[in-house]
Amino acid sequence: MMAKRIIPCLDVKAGRVVKGVQFEGLVDAGDPVEAAKRYDEEGADELTFLDITATHEDRGIMEDVVRRTAEQVFIPLTVGGGIRTNDDIRRMLVAGADKCSINSAAVKRPEFVREAAEQFGSQCVVVAIDAKCVEHDKHGRPIRWEIFTHGGRQPTGIDALEWAHRMESFGSGEILLTSMDKDGTKSGYALEMTRAISDAVTIPVIASGGVGEPKHLLEGLRQGGADAVLAASIFHFREYTIPQVKRYLRDNHIAVRL
């Protein structure tokens, strides 16, 4: 059976790994290439770099980080943050990335996703969706979510479910779904949202935002129906190692690669 993917995410700012709480209060967490090597050795299934500065001059730094990582790490690598044109994608692929994740640029101009998929293939186009709950039912259960951009500060009024459908039809090969309500809280994924989107599309969905312990990964895969789970701080600060998390999932009857 295909293994569920465990994906450590590295937020990179000016060539250093950083980690914040709900997009604020950044803490330095080391060299991204060293971190990537460690995760590869531990058996991570894939890696994601998110460039959270993404100013023009820092783009070159990120390319260099990707280049040095790809020389030593032989698992799939996704790069996101500031990807706005096919040329941005091409540069990251040439540096050694396998996939690029597109967020704000897709919201600004959805056609970009189609153009990227046509030029490079759907397999390397990930659409990152940052969403917040905007409506609950009478029992307090979340039932509707909207897309936010600019690190969760900018509402767009776009319904997350409709957006996921649209991005799939435009050729996105995968969806990276982050809950802005949960990110950095360590209280677990937004399970209702993850399940709703994962059931609505036929492409893989990566759950993101809110992991504080291995149980949350299990919930994201089981209740959330995610195809892959992404986490940052629990791995960075050595609270849990990848093998520890994978053994826990295996013991709970989730197919993993050990």
Place this chain on the structure above:
Amino acid sequence: MITVVDYGSGNLRSVSKALEKVGGNVVVSAHPEDVTQADRLVLPGVGAFADCRRNLDRAQLTEPVLAHIRAGKPFLGICVGMQMLFDESHEFGVHEGFGLIPGKVEAFSKKMQDPADLKRHLKVPHMGWTPVHQTVEHPMWQGIEDMAHFYFVHSFHGVVDHQAHQLGQTTYGIPFTSAVGHDNIFATQFHPEKSQNNGLRLLENFVNWQL
């Protein structure tokens, strides 16, 4: 010298870096003469079949690639680089392949039941780490455990006419052929350059493959 054929498709850097890591002397090239001079040839490929085929033709690389294979020198195809060996592909219309592996390339159904959740369908593309059953003994499988995980990302898969050409099999909703070949040809649907230690071992086996 190992030549990785560059026809504008995919992440050639991962392929070349992985081959270098296991001791290969690698050239990534779009020049027909580098293909002709290669002792060993790697044909990668990501994206759509027709685009790959067209770009290869346009770069005038198809003939040197076929000549290398006909000369009996070691050849490794990866992903669409494997699919192009078949007679034809049904991705966005019917497109002709090299005809070196009798059979065709077909799409995964989007109605395959998810064994982990019977109420759901399996996602397509098949994207992730899935075990590969080695259906034959082969020097390329040396040192790799049967049912080892390899990394896949694809929506189409090859269907062989002759069972003898299947070298590996994987189950994703249905059993499908995940490695093919005969004589000096070995080709995989999965990405060895992205499959960590198992993938590196397979590439090392290719570097050392004696025919």
